[in-house]
Amino acid sequence: MTVMQHVWIVLGVLFVLLNIAAGLIWVERRMLAMWQDRLGPNRAGPLGILIVLADTLKLFFKEDWVPPFADKWVFIFAPAVVVGSVLMSFVIIPFTPQIIVADLNVGILFFLAMSSLGVYSIVLGGWASNNKYSLLGAMRGASQMIAYEVFMGLSLMGVVMLTGSFKLGDIVNAQKDMWFVIKQPVALIIFFIAGIAETHRLPFDIPEAESELVAGYHSEYSGMKFGMFFIGEYLGITLISAVTVTMFFGGWLGWSFLPPWAWFFLKTFAFILFFILLRASLPRPRYDQLMETGWKILLPLALLNLMITGAVALLIRG
Amino acid sequence: MFSHIRTIWLTFLHLFKRHVTIQYPEEKVKLHPRWRGRIVLTKDPDGGERCVGCYLCAVACPVDCIALQATEDENGRRYPEFFRINFSRCIFCGYCEDACPTYAIQLIPDFEMAEYNRQNLVFEKEDLLINSQGKYPGYNFYKVAGMNAGVKQKGEGENEDAPVDIHSLMP
Numbered sequence: 001m002t003v004m005q006h007v008w009i010v011l012g013v014l015f016v017l018l019n020i021a022a023g024l025i026w027v028e029r030r031m032l033a034m035w036q037d038r039l040g041p042n043r044a045g046p047l048g049i050l051i052v053l054a055d056t057l058k059l060f061f062k063e064d065w066v067p068p069f070a071d072k073w074v075f076i077f078a079p080a081v082v083v084g085s086v087l088m089s090f091v092i093i094p095f096t097p098q099i100i101v102a103d104l105n106v107g108i109l110f111f112l113a114m115s116s117l118g119v120y121s122i123v124l125g126g127w128a129s130n131n132k133y134s135l136l137g138a139m140r141g142a143s144q145m146i147a148y149e150v151f152m153g154l155s156l157m158g159v160v161m162l163t164g165s166f167k168l169g170d171i172v173n174a175q176k177d178m179w180f181v182i183k184q185p186v187a188l189i190i191f192f193i194a195g196i197a198e199t200h201r202l203p204f205d206i207p208e209a210e211s212e213l214v215a216g217y218h219s220e221y222s223g224m225k226f227g228m229f230f231i232g233e234y235l236g237i238t239l240i241s242a243v244t245v246t247m248f249f250g251g252w253l254g255w256s257f258l259p260p261w262a263w264f265f266l267k268t269f270a271f272i273l274f275f276i277l278l279r280a281s282l283p284r285p286r287y288d289q290l291m292e293t294g295w296k297i298l299l300p301l302a303l304l305n306l307m308i309t310g311a312v313a314l315l316i317r318g
Numbered sequence: 319m320f321s322h323i324r325t326i327w328l329t330f331l332h333l334f335k336r337h338v339t340i341q342y343p344e345e346k347v348k349l350h351p352r353w354r355g356r357i358v359l360t361k362d363p364d365g366g367e368r369c370v371g372c373y374l375c376a377v378a379c380p381v382d383c384i385a386l387q388a389t390e391d392e393n394g395r396r397y398p399e400f401f402r403i404n405f406s407r408c409i410f411c412g413y414c415e416d417a418c419p420t421y422a423i424q425l426i427p428d429f430e431m432a433e434y435n436r437q438n439l440v441f442e443k444e445d446l447l448i449n450s451q452g453k454y455p456g457y458n459f460y461k462v463a464g465m466n467a468g469v470k471q472k473g474e475g476e477n478e479d480a481p482v483d484i485h486s487l488m489p
Contacts, residue, residue, distance in 0.1 A: 033337075034332070034333055034337070035329050035330070035332045035333060036332065037332055037335050037336070037337050037338050037339075038337055038338070038339050039337050039339040039341070277326060277329060277330055278326065280329050281325045281326045281328075281329035281330075282322060282325060282326065
């Protein structure tokens with residue numbers, strides 16, 4: 001591919017992703033409303049879709065305030081980290097065989113590394129805010145993400161074993177006959193739970209837990225800095241959904257009446273909707289319950305899954 | 319664990335339920351006839367004020383939002399000189415309606431009384447009086463009251479016999 005083609009792919013991916021992240025404002029609020037027998041935003045534009053525009057404009061024109069007691073530069077830097085790290089992870093997502101920014105041979109490791117970097121945003125944001133609630137949220141966020149990061153990686157290793165490659169393109173191609181969701185159902189469940197915790201979405205929104213910690217690590221943020229956290233969260237949902245689809249649901253693979261990119265987006269969208277459904281239905285666990293499930297149930301389960309997968313793979317290969 | 323999955327499934331099923339939202343300014347709420355909303359002063363069938371200025375509503379009011387001053391006309395009929403309800407205090411409990419002995423003060427199904435200026439929520443008598451009998455048509459206090467206040471003569475009221483002529487020997 002020429003340099004221009006690469007540039008176009010990068011710009012196209014950026015454009016689509018940021019628009020999806022913004023559009024999710026509307027999707028989430030409408031879907032939540034429907035699951036709660038309400039209507040949701042329906043005034044601005046057809047079906048209320050212009051709420052996206054209104055919300056964005058509102059965020060842009062809000063006062064962009066840095067509290068006098070905050071650590072100014074870290075405070076400004078923190079929101080950029082979350083968006084940056086999530087966008088970096090999208091580099092390795094194969095949307096179609098052609099549309100992929102960089103099919104790294106350490107693809108999954110790169111994704112895990114980048115999603116771990118996202119925790120810096122929470123910790124730095126909470127620390128720099130110099131506020132009790134923010135700090136509590138940041139501490140919770142850090143320990144939650146470290147705990148869930150561990151078996152998030154372990155659960156994906158089963159898939160890697162079956163494929164024999166970290167490359168996401170190879171992983172998708174290895175699912176031509178059978179999606180990995182059938183071979184690795186436990187891994188899928190563990191990965192998805194870890195993914196929810198990783199994006200700190202409900203029910204695992206413990207770092208922001210608005211009923212306990214005001215707004216957790218971003219209590220002090222306003223305007224577009226808050227907007228960055230906001231966009232980062234929606235990008236995180238999209239990322240986890242996209243990775244789930246790539247790893248377990250055959251990525252772009254599908255019947256030929258739809259083009260590959262459409263399959264990818266359909267599958268990803270289904271998982272995004274599932275994220276929103278979880279928000280509509282499940283209550284937030286207590287902090288210690290979250291850590292206990294993580295370390296005492298999900299981590300051993302992930303290890304067990306890895307061991308059995310390894311044993312079976314060895315047996316078959318002989 | 320299974321209860322969680324069941325919860326998720328049940329929430330998902332709500333996708334196919336009708337929404338309960340009433341899109342208010344376009345779609346009005348259906349209020350029942352006895353709904354307790356804005357307070358009005360009603361009139362009797364002859365068009366006179368029903369209120370006799372007994373102060374019972376002002377006494378019953380738990381937030382003291384009713385103020386009035388009773389007076390009499392030349393026939394001895396009592397009526398309020400002024401009658402003031404401060405709707406920024408009113409809690410729409412309906413005690414005034416219960417207390418009223420002449421069915422004058424009534425709560426009607428209307429809640430759309432938002433104002434930009436707080437002072438506009440203080441309703442005077444001319445704002446409260448409506449040209450209607452409200453929930454009790456046909457009732458006229460001075461028709462059933464014993465005294466003559468220019469509405470009826472002695473013995474001409476409802477359910478009232480003509481006065482006995484004590485000088486007559488007839489049974």
